[in-house]
Amino acid sequence: MRNLPLPDRDSSRADLTASVREYNYKIPRGHKLKEDEIAQLLAIYDRYDADLGAASKILKGAAFPKSLIDAVYAAYDRTQEGRLLYSLRERLFKGVDLCPICGIDSVSELDHFLPRSEFKPLAIYSRNLVPSCHDCNHIKLAGFGEQADGELALIHAYFDELPNVHFLEARIDISEGGLVATFQVMTDVDLAENLRDRLKHQIKTLELNERYEKEINTYLMSHATGVHLEYARDGKAGVRRFLRTQARIEERKLYSNHWRPTLLRALSRQEDFIDGGFVGIFNVPQDILDDLFDEEG
Known part of the structure; x- marks a missing residue:
């Protein structure tokens, strides 16, 4: 979970x-946009910014003609590759490699x-358009319609300022040759009001622990050689x-609360x-270990 730079709205x-x-x-379609309607749409953008992305009825534009609302809704399809608004998608994707929500997959959707x-x-x-991976976007789509009163909102990558401290931890359980890591928000870190609950809500709602479980063993195997050597x-001190x-290396490459570091x-x-x-976790065949130690002399 990380912040992204706030996009400009110049366009x-x-x-x-x-x-x-x-x-x-054959018949008229779309909507002939008027100057006062542009001003009202931009005012809705202003309200969205002022409320830091919080849902409210005013953001639905109930007073607008249906033809205008439907035309704005349909305009999103023009952000696809080769279409009129593709440059908007390109600007939002620029410089964002991994999904800011899960940190597992590359961004592929808005x-x-x-x-x-x-x-x-x-x-x-x-x-209102946040680069994300397919899984985060579609799990969110499957579970959310309009936010109900009192329901915790997910973290907004642009507006919710996450502190530059370690607030995510992994609880490790090793048994019967298996390793399970459960990620959770630390209880002894000072976080802004309501932020801790929303982070916990996001981990649960987007099934992050279940998704990390599928990644952990493959990821850990990339460090098997280094740990064994x-x-x-130097024994356990060397492994530590x-x-x-x-x-520290991965934190600088990624960010403080990425699941890997x-x-x-x-x-x-x-x-x-x-x-x-770690020996039972990695389960590296002995002949490979023998070759490794022979090479090390």
């Missing part, structure tokens, strides 16, 4: 005027933070040092793991 007027138009195909189906005036507003050189160093930090504190327990 908002141009995006609306270019994509919301009246055209004829998530409407407030659902497009309910908040049609925001369908092509840059600050450090254990042979290796894991902590690798956590969080997992490595947790493993560096897991005495059973660093004192030989």
